Structure formats: C-alpha cells, structure tokens
Amino acid sequence: MRLFVAVRxxxxxxxxxGAMRREPVAGVTWSVPEQWVVKLRPLxxxxxxxxxxxxxxxxDELTGVPPVHCTLGPATRRxxxxxxxxxxSGLDDLSALVFDxxxxxxPVTHPQPFRADVVLAxxxxxxxxxxxxVTAEWTARDVALVADRSSPRRPDLEDVASFPLTGRPxxxxxxxxxxxxxxxxxxxxxxxx
Numbered sequence: 480m481r482l483f484v485a486v487r488x489x490x491x492x493x494x495x496x497g498a499m500r501r502e503p504v505a506g507v508t509w510s511v512p513e514q515w516v517v518k519l520r521p522l523x524x525x526x527x528x529x530x531x532x533x534x535x536x537x538x539d540e541l542t543g544v545p546p547v548h549c550t551l552g553p554a555t556r557r558x559x560x561x562x563x564x565x566x567x568s569g570l571d572d573l574s575a576l577v578f579d580x581x582x583x584x585x586p587v588t589h590p591q592p593f594r595a596d597v598v599l600a601x602x603x604x605x606x607x608x609x610x611x612x613v614t615a616e617w618t619a620r621d622v623a624l625v626a627d628r629s630s631p632r633r634p635d636l637e638d639v640a641s642f643p644l645t646g647r648p649x650x651x652x653x654x655x656x657x658x659x660x661x662x663x664x665x666x667x668x669x670x671x672x
Contacts, residue, residue: 481627482525482639484537484577485516486570486619488597492551495615496565496597499555506603507563513634515597517549517567519574519622522585529584534640537624540580543646547573547619555599557609564596565613571595573644577622620644 488496493512501509525533549569557563574593600608624640 480525480527480530482522482530482533483516483625483627484519484522484581485623485625486519486547486549486573486621487516487623488549488551488615489617492615492617495551495613496599499599499611499613501599504600504605504608507600507605507608508602509600510598511634513636514629515599516623516625516636517570517595517597519570519577519593519595520581522581525585530639532584533581533624536580536584537577537622537640537642540576541622541642541644544573544576544644545646545648546644548616549619550614550616551597552614553612555609555611555613556596557604557606558594558596560604560606561601562598563600563604563608564598567595567597570619573619573622 493515496515497512522533547569549567551565551567553566555563555565571593574595578593621644622642623638624642626637626639628635628637
C-alpha cells in the first residue's frame with residue numbers, strides 16, 4: 480500500500496485554501512480538500528507487514544512531542560512546474576523526527592531537504608499560477624500515517640494511525656525529551672492494499 484506521514488490543516492485553513500482561485504487550465508488537475516495535507520515524509524509503496532513496525536516506531540518517536548505552530552504562505556509556488564503548492568513553515572523539526580523514526584524501515588523515496596507544501600494542483604502548471612498570496616496559521620496537534628488508495632478520478636486517503644502531539648514545549652535549558660513506548664492509535668486496514 481502507498482503510505483505517507485502527514486499533518487492535516489484544520490477546517491479554517493481548508494476554507495482559506497478553498498477560497499483561492501481555481502480556474503480551469505489545460506493540463507492541470509486541481510486537488511480537492513480531501514487531498515490537502517502537508518506530507519512530512521512520503522513512504523511510497525510499503526509492504527503491509529511493515530505497518531505495525533511503522534506505527535510502533537512513530538509512536539516511540541512522537542510520544543511527548545508538543546504541538547507545532549504552522550504558517551501557510553506567503554504565496555503559492557510552482558517547484559519544477561509539475562505541481563502548485565502553498566508552502567507551510569514550522570514543520571522542519573517534526574519532519575526530521577518522522578524521518579528518523581521511519582528510515583530504518585522504509586528507504587528514502589524522495590530527495591531531501593524537506594519542503595512542506597499543501598499541493599493545490601498537479602500537471603503542467605503554468606508559471607502564471609504561482610505567486611498568489613495565501614496566509615493562515617494553525618497549531619498541528621497530531622500526525623497521521625495515511626494510506627493513499629486514490630485513483631486518477633477519485634481521491635481516497637485514509638488515516639490508518641494517528642499520533643497526538645501532547646507534550647509541553649521545551650525550554651532551551653530542558654534536556655531532550657525521553658523516548659516512551661506504547662501503541663499509536665491504529666485502525667486496521669482489513670486486508671486492503
């Protein structure tokens with residue numbers, strides 16, 4: 480199954496994204512609100528037998544991590560011309576934790592460094608679509624392990640595990656947070672791959 484680790488923007492941020500212009504453009508497919516996530520790490524196709532170890536590794540790494548402040552914007556961008564995104568800042572450290580937790584189980588599938596975006600469109604995106612102002616802020620309070628069963632005509636993203644960010648922010652003098660173990664919130668996929 481195709482998996483990725485992500486943060487979902489809340490409803491008020493989805494409303495901001497939904498209010499942006501989305502004119503029909505030849506060769507461009509606009510994403511829908513169900514697809515508006517910020518990927519912390521794409522995992523690609525992952526054998527089902529690695530699902531439980533991934534949940535355990537992410538639980539261990541993310542337990543005690545505090546909520547994260549996210550900033551959307553200031554304007555859309557078009558990296559490589561293949562997609563249009565709204566950049567999100569504030570997630571670099573969280574992405575690094577996710578990467579550290581998963582690298583032993585799933586090899587790198589996308590080049591680093593990490594770049595956080597909500598993907599708004601895919602295809603041959605004209606340069607004129609980039610640069611539209613967009614701003615919003617929110618606090619990410621959980622991370623999701625998401626199964627992507629989408630087809631070209633229908634998005635199908637399912638959270639198979641959720642990891643709450645419930646720790647307290649550390650002060651500069653605080654020691655590194657201890658690692659804790661325990662189960663993540665896991666919903667079996669009932670054999671769907």
